[in-house]
Every structure is written in C-alpha cells, then in structure tokens.
Amino acid sequence: MNNTDIKRITPKNITDKEFFYGHKACAGCGGSIAVRLALKVLGERTFAVLPAGCMSAVGFIFPQMAFVNNAIISTFPGSASMASGVSVGARALGLKDYKTVVFAGDGGTADIGLQALSGAIDRNEDIIYVCYDNEAYMNTGIQKSGLTPFGTKTTTTPAGKNIHGAQSFKKNMFEIMAAHEIAYAATASIGYPQDYIDKINRAKHTKGTSFIHVYASCPTGWGIPTETTVQIAKEAVDSGLFYLAEYQNRKFKLNKNPKSFFSAKDYLLKQARFKHLTDDDINIIEQQRDEKWEYMREHWK
C-alpha cells in the first residue's frame, strides 16, 4: 500500500473532540497520552477493547466512564480475541466505517495476551493492537513483565547487593510481531507524538492486523518527576535504548537513525528504578544496545 496518499494528521487538523477524558490516571501518565492521541486519530466510530491494566482501571470507575466512544474490558489473556469478535460482529451487523482497537499494557501484550494476539494476526483480523509499554505491571504495583529491561528495580526484582534488579533483557516484541508477517507493525514513543500520530493513522488505513508498540513512561513506577514524562520517553529513543521502526510488506524500516546517541547513563540514572546501576551494569546495557543497532543499521535500511 502506498502510504503517501493518506491525509496527514497534525496538531492543527486533529479533531478537537476528546475521547478519553476525566480518567483517574496518575498525574503525568504516559499511557493516557498514548490512548488519548490514538483515539483522537481513530475517531468516534471506534470500539476500544482493554484488558486488565492501568487504562481499564482508570477509565471505567462506576459511575464514571472516561471513554466517550464504545469501550469494553476484556479478560486479561483474551483482548485480541475479544477485539476479533467485536470486529467481525460489527461487520456481520452491517456496520460500515468503524475501527476496532486494543489498548493493552506490556504485560497484557508480551506475557499474558500473547497467544490471543498471535491467533488474531494469524487470522489477519481487521484490528489495531496498541501496546503501551511502561516496562512493568504498573497497575498492580510494579512487578516485572516480559518487557522490563535489564537492571530495572521492580517489586519482584528488587535491587540488592548481589543482584541489581531484573536480570533478563526486554523481549523483542516488535520483531516477534513482524515474524507473523503482520500487515503493519511499528514502534513509537510518546516522546515523538507526531511520529506516533502518523503511525496510528497508517494503521487506521491498513487492512488487516496492525500492531503498534508505543513507549509510554510511568512517573509512578519509574520514579521520575511528573512533568518529565514526555522528555524521558524522548530520551529513551535518543539514547538508542528504544528505537522507532516500521514493518510493512515484509520489509523493516528504521525511522530514526541518530549519528550519535544521547548518554544512556544520563537517561538511566535520572530514574529511581535504575538508580542502583553500577558502571558495569550500564556497560552491559550499552553493549547490548550497540549490538542491536549494528544489526538494525545493516539489515533495516
């Protein structure tokens, strides 16, 4: 599909309507920026499916309903299957011009919801799956998930004298999705909102399953001041610890290829969850980053 003929959505022409409003997320929540912007791009005729996670916990508090479009809470492992059902059900009812979107956290995507998501991509259901990645199970009190990076202090991977936080590396969700030969997959960051809006817009105009992995900071779980939410998500990309890429028509594309990186040490030590890291730990993180980038620069042109 040619992407150039899609009308670009910018802050000037994006709808003034708010579809995620009055929710009870923590001040400075990154996940709520991701949900809010995605719904503004997708519009009112969107069915949102949310598994257990922050965004369902803060949006659906009886008698409040923060979603202005249709929204439903699914089972934790079944968000992609419920979205598949909503999508084909609406088609069977003869509805036209609608979208189905899932907003799941990193745990609901990479750990618990992975098999349902894999099945939905296999059937190539017409759904958009947005994974807002705050790198741990934040809603239940900061436990380690499959997308928690190396060295992170969480309540299940505490930082002690011998073991410095999580010892496993971040699961490579984007490439796992791409390995399904999905119609469209992308990574984004709330630190680059225009890039994120463009990718949601591209997913909106893609027939078949789309997956967007958006890096969404969490002031509560990461131990950062609330006002730096967007800045820290930007620095994660600038320091090379998160990358902006797309997958379409069996091709990978790197959207941002910086010549030099912002200091990973500065990015990490700003956050309470990484404060305990020693220079050796940071070296491991930087070495892993450099290997990844070497591969991406060579293969994803």
Added chain:
Amino acid sequence: MNRPKVQKYVRPKHIDDYPVGPQFTAGHLSETNAAWRTFRPIIDKDLCINCLRCYIVCPDGVIFKSENKVDVDYDYCKGCGVCAYECPVDAIKMVKEELL
C-alpha cells in the same frame, strides 16, 4: 460538545434504575479531578506562539484550542506540569494553588 461535562449522579432508588448488565453510558463523568492539583498551569497568552505542543502532550487532554490560542479546563487538570515543561517558549508557569 468536544469534551464531556460533569453530570450529577443520581443514586438508583429502585432495582429498575440500575443498568441491565455491566455497561454504562459512554462519557459519563460524575466528578472532577481538580482536587488532585497542587500546581496550576497559567498560560501567558502574549508569549504563546500557538504551536499546540501542550495540547498534544497533555495526558488528560485538558488543554483545548480556543479563540485566544489555547485554554485549560481546570476542572480536570491534575497539575502534572508536562505542558509547562514541554512549552518551547516557557509561556506556561506552574503556580501553587492556594486554599480558598
């Protein structure tokens, strides 16, 4: 109407007043979030260049386009300060709320 407004919640008196299943009206808000706030964002309209950066990055969507550049819905602003931090011309100041 671009943003949902607060509606008074009437506690059901009879079993018939309850919703039939676990569903509820979309966009029904029964209370505000203003009491969460310690600092209030004040926009200096003379400095504002209307770049709409604050409008895009606000986690609560409380900054809206108005006749005079942008305004804040103080009923739902939680005072996180993202708008003031991201403003490229420092037109937004965070001012401490005072008890009335």
